[in-house]
Amino acid sequence: MSTRSKIEISTELLRRLHRIHRQLTDLRSQIDRCPRQIKAGEAMVVKAESDVLAAQSEVKKAKLASDEKQLQLQGRELHIEDLKAKLNMAASNREFSLLNEQIAADDKASSVLSDEILEGLERIDVLESKLAAFQEELQDQQVEHSQRVKEVEAKQVTLRSELARVEAELESSENEVPASIKAEYKRITAAKGEEALAPTDGDSCGGCYQTLTTQVMSTLHLSQLVRCPNCNAFLYLPEDRRV
Ligand SMILES: [Zn+2]
Structure with missing residues (x-):
C-alpha cells in the first residue's frame, strides 16, 4: 500500500456500482x-x-x-x-x-x-x-x-x-464517486468493465483470488478505498459482511 491519502468510500456505493456494471x-x-x-x-x-x-x-x-x-x-x-x-x-x-x-x-x-x-x-x-x-x-x-x-x-x-x-x-x-478518484475509476472501468470492481471472498480478492493482507482487510473495514495489489480491482466487502 502506498502513502496515498486515505479516501473514504461507501461500501454500499461500491456494491451498487459493481452490480450495475455486471x-x-x-x-x-x-x-x-x-x-x-x-x-x-x-x-x-x-x-x-x-x-x-x-x-x-x-x-x-x-x-x-x-x-x-x-x-x-x-x-x-x-x-x-x-x-x-x-x-x-x-x-x-x-x-x-x-x-x-x-x-x-x-x-x-x-x-x-x-x-x-x-x-x-x-x-x-x-x-x-x-x-x-x-x-x-x-x-x-x-x-x-x-x-x-x-x-x-x-x-x-x-x-x-x-x-x-x-x-x-x-x-x-x-x-x-469521490472526485479525487473519479478519473482513475472511469479509466479502469472503461478498460475492464465489471472486472474493475471485486468483492472480497473471505480474505481473498473475489476477482483474482489473491490472498489479501490484514492491512488491506482492515482498510476495507474502515470504508476506505483500497485496490487489489494483484488485479488492481476496487475492493469492497460483500453483502454478508458487516462494515
Ligand atoms: Zn484481485
Whole structure:
C-alpha cells in the first residue's frame, strides 16, 4: 500500500456500482447475441432450401432417365412392328425363322425395359414424396424463422431500453464517486468493465483470488478505498459482511 491519502468510500456505493456494471455486461452480451440468433435461424432456412433444391434435381434426373427409357421402348416396339411386317413377306423358311428369333429377342429386351421403366416410376414416387417432405420442412422453417425474427427484434427493443435505464443508473451512481478518484475509476472501468470492481471472498480478492493482507482487510473495514495489489480491482466487502 502506498502513502496515498486515505479516501473514504461507501461500501454500499461500491456494491451498487459493481452490480450495475455486471448488469451492463449481461445486457450488452444479450444484445450481442440477438443478431447471432437471427443468423443461426437463417442458416437453418438456407439448409432447408438447399435440401429442396437437391431433392428437386433428383426428381428431375429420375424423370429424364425414365423419359429416355420410354423413348427406347417406343423405338423397340416400332422395330418389332417392322420385323413383324417383314415376317409376312419372308421369302424363305430360313428368313422366317430368323425374323421370329429376332422378334422373340426384341420382345424379351422390351419386357426388361418395361420392368426398368416401372421401377423407375416407383423411384420417382419415392423421390417426389421426399421432395414434398423437404418442401414442408422449408415452409416450417420459414414460418419459425419469421416468428423468431419478430421475437428477437422485440427482445432487442426491451434490452436496449433496459440498457439505457441501467446506463442512467450508472451515471447517477458514479456522481457519488469521490472526485479525487473519479478519473482513475472511469479509466479502469472503461478498460475492464465489471472486472474493475471485486468483492472480497473471505480474505481473498473475489476477482483474482489473491490472498489479501490484514492491512488491506482492515482498510476495507474502515470504508476506505483500497485496490487489489494483484488485479488492481476496487475492493469492497460483500453483502454478508458487516462494515
Ligand atoms: Zn484481485
